[in-house]
Amino acid sequence: MSIEWSAAVSREIEEHGAATYPNECCGALLGSAQGDRRIVRSTLRIENARADAAHHRFLITDQDYLAAEAHATSAGVSLLGFYHSHPDHPARPSQYDLDHAFPWFSYVILAVANGRPGALTSWRLSEDRTEFLPEPTLHPPQSGGA
Numbered sequence: 001m002s003i004e005w006s007a008a009v010s011r012e013i014e015e016h017g018a019a020t021y022p023n024e025c026c027g028a029l030l031g032s033a034q035g036d037r038r039i040v041r042s043t044l045r046i047e048n049a050r051a052d053a054a055h056h057r058f059l060i061t062d063q064d065y066l067a068a069e070a071h072a073t074s075a076g077v078s079l080l081g082f083y084h085s086h087p088d089h090p091a092r093p094s095q096y097d098l099d100h101a102f103p104w105f106s107y108v109i110l111a112v113a114n115g116r117p118g119a120l121t122s123w124r125l126s127e128d129r130t131e132f133l134p135e136p137t138l139h140p141p142q143s144g145g146a
């Protein structure tokens, strides 16, 4: 399995994470899947539903989920997963993340330290759903220079 995204997609996630710091940001990952290989084409920002604890846990509501699915369908792409930021914490899934994860989806986590975006990692639930497995991340070569 692997997941691929462009520098432009990285930038979208990093800008979102920096803008919401010290709170978490979250959003959806849209693109295409061929077998176990995923390509993220764009992202969709989601308002953080946990306003009372936005600095340490994100929540995607059923409505968010349905809206992301509908957006993907109308754009002719697939909902591949979700991203969120970890303000002043490493880019590794928390127990909360594990407890709220769905099978199949990719979970991308961005570390934001002191407001500056850092590591960007991707994870998938194991078959038995007891742990997250790191998902190898590829970055396609940039076309057109600059």
Ligand SMILES: [Zn+2]
Residues within 6 Å of the ligand: 058, 084, 085, 086, 092, 093, 094, 097, 109
């Ligand atoms: Zn998390």
